[in-house]
Amino acid sequence: MxxxxxxxxxxxxxxxxxxxxxxxxxxxxxxxxxxxxxxxxxxxxxxxxxxxxxxxxxxxxxxxxxxxxxxxxxxxxxxxxxxxxxxxxxxxxxxxxxxxxxxxxxxxxxxxxxxxxxxxxxxxxxxxxxxxxxxxxxxxxxxxxxxxxxxxxxxxxxxxxxxxxxxxxxxxxxxxxxxxxxxxxxxxxxxxxxxxxxxxxxxxxxxxxxxxxxxxxxxxxxxxxxxxxxxxxxxxxxxxxxxxxxxxxxxxxxxxxxxxxxxxxxxxxxxxxxxxxxxxxxxxxxxxxxxxxxxxxxxxxxxxxxxxxxxxxxxxxxxxxxxxxxxxxxxxxxTSMNRNRGFGSRNSEEHSADVLAIQQEGIVLLKNQGDILPIDKNRYKRILVVGENAYNSHTRWGGSSGVKARYEVRPIDAIRRMAGNNVEITYRQGYTSALPENVQIEDSLRAEAVNSVQDADIVIYIGGYDKRYDTESHDRKDSKAPYSQDKLIEDLLKQKKPVVVVTFGANQFDMPFIDKIPAMLHAWYGGSESGTALAQVIFGEVNPSGKLPITLYKQASDCGALVMGEYPGDGENVHYNEDIFVGYRYVDKYGVKPQFHFGHGLSYTRFTYGRPNVSKKEFAKGDTIEISVPVTNTGSRHGKETVQLYVHDDKASVIRPEKELKGFDKLTLAPGETQYAVFRITADDLSFYDEKNGSWTAEPGTFKLLIGSSSNDIRENIQIRLN
The missing domain is CATH 3.20.20.300 (Glycoside hydrolase, family 3, N-terminal domain)
Structure with a gap:
């Protein structure tokens, strides 16, 4: 004791x-x-x-x-x-x-x-x-x-x-x-x-x-x-x-x-x-x-x-x-002198189920040209998996967030298990993070992977960042693909076989190859069940429903903080000259065309939005407006859709963003089913911070409520007035 x-x-x-x-x-x-x-x-x-x-x-x-x-x-x-x-x-x-x-x-x-x-x-x-x-x-x-x-x-x-x-x-x-x-x-x-x-x-x-x-x-x-x-x-x-x-x-x-x-x-x-x-x-x-x-x-x-x-x-x-x-x-x-708290639990089946459920919904389907995903195991009998992140661990390092995980399911193991006996899985490392300065080894690994493509029906590339790049105490110097992955992907694409790209990590690297690949998934860092969730999405056991919480630019240098602001500063000061225009707010204001917009994420099914219903179109401070939006799954698979609500101020005494997220509702829909996304808006949701008065202010006037599937995919809008 x-x-x-x-x-x-x-x-x-x-x-x-x-x-x-x-x-x-x-x-x-x-x-x-x-x-x-x-x-x-x-x-x-x-x-x-x-x-x-x-x-x-x-x-x-x-x-x-x-x-x-x-x-x-x-x-x-x-x-x-x-x-x-x-x-x-x-x-x-x-x-x-x-x-x-x-x-x-x-x-x-x-x-x-x-x-x-x-x-x-x-x-x-x-x-x-x-x-x-x-x-x-x-x-x-x-x-x-x-x-x-x-x-x-x-x-x-x-x-x-x-x-x-x-x-x-x-x-x-x-x-x-x-x-x-x-x-x-x-x-x-x-x-x-x-x-x-x-x-x-x-x-x-x-x-x-x-x-x-x-x-x-x-x-x-x-x-x-x-x-x-x-x-x-x-x-x-x-x-x-x-x-x-x-x-x-x-x-x-x-x-x-x-x-x-x-x-x-x-x-x-x-x-x-x-x-x-x-x-x-x-x-x-x-x-x-x-x-x-x-x-x-x-x-x-x-x-x-x-x-x-x-x-x-x-x-x-x-x-x-x-x-x-x-x-x-x-x-x-x-906490410790609260005698009503229990004893807790650790490494339980329930916790593994929690991790899996979260990661299943966190993976974002960025692109799916020709519905190549999910992979049809009856069509693609020979699958080549390329990339060190198919084998890497992502739980141990990264600074204070690193943990000693009891287990971690690797993507390559989950893919092999889920593919079954009738599909041949071949793995090639493709690149190495251990010796990035050793060009000879790098070229050898790349050549081995490229030469294996001819014997495959489809390539699953699993790369991106790792905890050497995403880690406390260090920032990246640039947004180039680590370990020459861009060259590897370009060489794989030249073999004229379909290539599905999967990336791990919080951030993007520049992707000049993006228009050439038919499908792409972003998988972040998924914890103990990371590989399981990824394999389930790849083979269609899980319909992806993640939406980007960030903007992915065509090149990182398009980000407002790097264009207008100072980064990393002069060693003493750093000025946030982009002000309130961070992420999609900057994209909207300056007409930047990112690779993938904030809130973007595809599904293996399709959703249609109906006309919003609003409890009242005029209201005063202290009141609440309720908005409901019918959403229908018009595809053939069960799926989940996150309906997003943004607010646009028609006229204000200060410069405001084109739109600001003020609500989201995630629905689970069977094929043909319709449900309602529900939002509640008050004057606080329409306010801005008034620097002159040092307080939040909601000015009377008209506002548009923009409802969509991403910040760039607005399906419906409705006008309200604050009196």
Whole structure:
């Protein structure tokens, strides 16, 4: 039994039983209001105990108060699963044999499902694994905006649109916290590049900050009820985001966040700013104390001995300290001292089913010329699979999102299993990520793959990025296809056999070959069941229904952040000159023709949209309009369609995007079946952030509601008026 649990059992359960007359302290009484328990516990703490609680005692824990039976707070990374156990004081693996976990789809893949229910399901399932591993806080989800396609952590986030990211994040948070495990929404804010992330100052308008970069956080906190938030490494307005006066006001005053605001590991830089600008819990500060002879390196954290000395000298008071400790106690009572939470589960069949269901809906069918997909096993008896990603693992690396997965189904194995005995499957590696500088090996692998095409009826190419490119702490230098994959694909196409291209990764690489290939799937990073889901889509056991949560450009250099804005900046500052025009907003405003539009995704069946019905065409602030749209499956297969609703402001006092996503509804339809997509719109959905007044404004006037299958495939529209 862990030491913290021994103290908890003794103080919270055994000791009170020794005396019938002894009155249970309020903080141990689950039947009392949490705020009563918080104040009671706070009143019993010494100054030194309070200081100890607001900074780490190891890589992933902060101390409780043993004499009061208050346990330590245990946190862990986890966007794609619970990270393996590390040594107490280092980043090295503890080499345990019982810390494997289920690997969940990356959040880009989850966002591509456009399915609120699946977002909650992933959160709930993920939370169960954290609970079983004894963790109190899951450092997830990440919801920074996909500003440009070079960021190494884009795969951890949920795309370019703040509405989609915010709605999905709120559901993940609810799911995680249904287990009595806190979700930690990260990274507040403007962490949109890995280059210079520890020092760069982001210069952005107030409007873009609120409309694009904060909206997802606002929804995760207000709608999702997140219990903790993590700061970003970078600066905003010249202050580090971990202790930023302006962001703290938004978080704790405007949004009334009552949880714990914690630092990213090594994100704290100043004691006084941390005291007064809202940092509650400090992790990972680089004191190098473990090698400099200090008995306890954690006492050198900014919110440790330096803070204690300021209080004892009378330079600062304890008001801010008490607020920090209240928040940490509140978090503990919601998690580890919540006796109603269960025990969790890990690596269960149910969790594998969750992963598979999510990834099935996350895969996006980008192109399907001549309906070559799904592959007909009666027609194509000899299939050549080419590409290292058919064999690669995508769960282990990538920075803090890497996990020790109990298993991972590789695409090549799933394809062989699903093809059956009557189809011949041949595999050729085609390219190598291990020795990209070795031209001789590269040419040899390419030649072997190309020479095998003549003996095949169809080629399935499985490539894209891997966790050497999509990883924390690094951005890509360009958007060229890694490992010379573009040349390999061009050589395969010259053999005049149909080539189906499958790509993994969060980002695109330039695809000059796109017009020559008949079919293409984008599969992100799919977790433990990644290969299974891909094979099911390829052979038609699953009808793809994913929609892009990002814009895929013809070349990455078409992205507004790279055309108008600065990236990565001059090492000190980066200016977001594209302002609110991120992703499809930029595409619409400047007439850019991307390869695939935001919201795009094909199906093996077809859907037709009927005329929308609206509850009323004129309304006032405080009212809600309900819109319903009939959608019919006119094809021959069961399928799922995500109906998207965008808002267009006919006339405004400020420049507004051509359209903004404000609703989506995913329907499951049998052949010939009709269902209604339902949306609700209020004045808030029509508003913009008014920089002059520092508030959200919905101006009276006419608006168009645009309803479609993607941002570029608008099927119906209806006009409404806000009075």
């Amino acid at each position: 862990k030491v913290r649990n021994i103290f908890f059992v003794f103080n919270a359960i055994i000791a009170p039983m020794w005396s019938v007359k002894a009155e249970t302290p309020a903080y141990l009484n689950d039947n009392l209001n949490i705020e009563v328990r918080v104040e009671d516990a706070l009143s019993r703490l010494t100054l030194e105990e309070k200081i100890a609680m607001i900074h780490a005692q190891s890589k992933f824990s902060s101390p409780g108060v043993p004499r009061l039976g208050i346990p330590d707070l245990i946190v862990n990374d986890g966007p794609q699963g619970v990270r393996e156990e590390l040594l107490w004081d280092s980043w090295d693996s503890a080499c345990q044999t019982n810390d494997s976990c289920t690997s969940y789809p990356a959040l880009t893949s989850l966002a591509a499902t456009w399915n609120r229910k699946l977002a909650y399901r992933q959160g709930r399932s993920l939370g169960e694994e954290f609970l079983q591993r004894g963790k109190d806080v899951a450092l997830a989800p990440g919801i920074n905006i996909y500003r440009h396609p070079h960021c190494g952590r884009n795969f951890e986030y949920m795309g370019e649109d703040p509405f989609l990211a915010g709605v999905m994040a709120a559901e993940i948070v609810k799911g995680i916290q249904s287990n009595g495990v806190a979700a930690c929404v990260k990274h507040l804010a403007l962490n949109n590049q890995e280059i210079d992330r520890h020092k760069v100052n982001v210069v952005v308008s107030d409007r873009a900050l609120h409309e694009i970069y904060l909206e997802g956080f606002r929804r995760a906190i207000i709608d999702g009820g997140a219990w903790s938030v993590m700061g970003a490494y970078n600066k905003y307005r010249g202050q580090f985001c971990t202790h930023n006066e302006y962001l703290n006001k938004i978080l704790k005053t405007d949004w009334k966040f009552d949880g714990v605001f914690m630092s990213d590991w090594g994100g704290t830089e100043d004691t006084r700013e941390s005291i007064f600008n809202g940092l509650d819990l400090e992790f990972g500060t680089h004191t190098d104390g473990l090698t400099s002879g200090i008995s306890n390196a954690y006492d050198n954290y900014y919110l440790a001995s330096p803070y204690l000395e300021l209080i004892k000298s009378g330079e600062v008071g304890t008001t801010e300290l008490d607020d920090k400790v209240r928040r940490i106690l509140r978090l503990i009572f919601r």
